[in-house]
Amino acid sequence: MTNKYMYFIANWKMFGSLKSLNSLHKVLKFFKTFRKKRNSKLIYCPPNTLILPLSKKLRNSPIEVGAQNCHENDYFGAFTGSVNSKMLKDVGAKYVIIGHSENRANGETNKLINLKIKSAQKSGLKIIFCIGETIQEKRKKITKKVLEKQLSLGLHKIKNRKNILIAYEPVWSIGTGIIPKSHELLDTINFIKKKYKNFKVLYGGSVSPKNINEIKSINNIDGFLIGGASQDPKKFIDIIKKTYN
Numbered sequence: 015m016t017n018k019y020m021y022f023i024a025n026w027k028m029f030g031s032l033k034s035l036n037s038l039h040k041v042l043k044f045f046k047t048f049r050k051k052r053n054s055k056l057i058y059c060p061p062n063t064l065i066l067p068l069s070k071k072l073r074n075s076p077i078e079v080g081a082q083n084c085h086e087n088d089y090f091g092a093f094t095g096s097v098n099s100k101m102l103k104d105v106g107a108k109y110v111i112i113g114h115s116e117n118r119a120n121g122e123t124n125k126l127i128n129l130k131i132k133s134a135q136k137s138g139l140k141i142i143f144c145i146g147e148t149i150q151e152k153r154k155k156i157t158k159k160v161l162e163k164q165l166s167l168g169l170h171k172i173k174n175r176k177n178i179l180i181a182y183e184p185v186w187s188i189g190t191g192i193i194p195k196s197h198e199l200l201d202t203i204n205f206i207k208k209k210y211k212n213f214k215v216l217y218g219g220s221v222s223p224k225n226i227n228e229i230k231s232i233n234n235i236d237g238f239l240i241g242g243a244s245q246d247p248k249k250f251i252d253i254i255k256k257t258y259n
């Protein structure tokens with residue numbers, strides 16, 4: 015399909031153990047040769063407990079490591095249970111996912127997301143900025159309005175936008191096996207790209223080896239944020255291979 019530079023980002027959510035990292039040697043072996051032929055970037059975002067061991071394992075490899083969230087302060091402080099962007103950088107993260115709908119559902123506001131993006135930038139992390147509408151918002155036909163609000167508030171007063179990737183993840187598609195219709199996805203991604211020029215826009219939500227052929231035909235997508243399927247090395251490799259076939 016494509017010769018485009020594509021991102022493949024694994025979001026492991028609250029899954030994974032030290033033992034599970036052993037299965038990654040297959041992906042590493044595959045990607046070392048694959049990326050010489052195909053221009054692409056592979057990033058693993060495991061839970062915080064695995065960032066350090068995974069970074070060590072992937073040192074001098076073409077695969078990078080990211081985190082799944084961070085605190086809004088970039089300084090140390092009395093915030094029990096929290097981890098800031100500086101700490102994530104310290105253990106080897108180069109990226110951080112911010113604004114994932116699972117965190118928005120737990121009360122993360124656009125304003126807080128904006129602070130988190132600023133703090134991650136200050137620490138030198140690249141950002142995977144998630145946006146997406148709920149099923150109710152889709153039914154009300156206010157998807158674009160919702161996305162526009164998430165984008166403008168999330169990126170408020172952020173001048174340097176070079177290190178931010180946008181991940182469009184319709185909430186109703188995450189973990190459900192349901193993906194948007196191709197023409198809808200094309201239209202939504204065009205809408206984002208028209209408003210926010212120069213941004214790379216990834217798609218996330220139930221990406222799997224079964225539907226990748228359909229999704230990859232949408233030619234304005236710059237990559238994928240993959241949850242469930244990224245935990246299975248075979249499925250993850252399959253998705254990457256099929257994207258370029």
Ligand code: PGA
Nearest residue numbers: 188189219220240241242
């Ligand atoms: P999924 O998750 O691929 O399991 O739908 C994607 C995500 O939440 O980033």
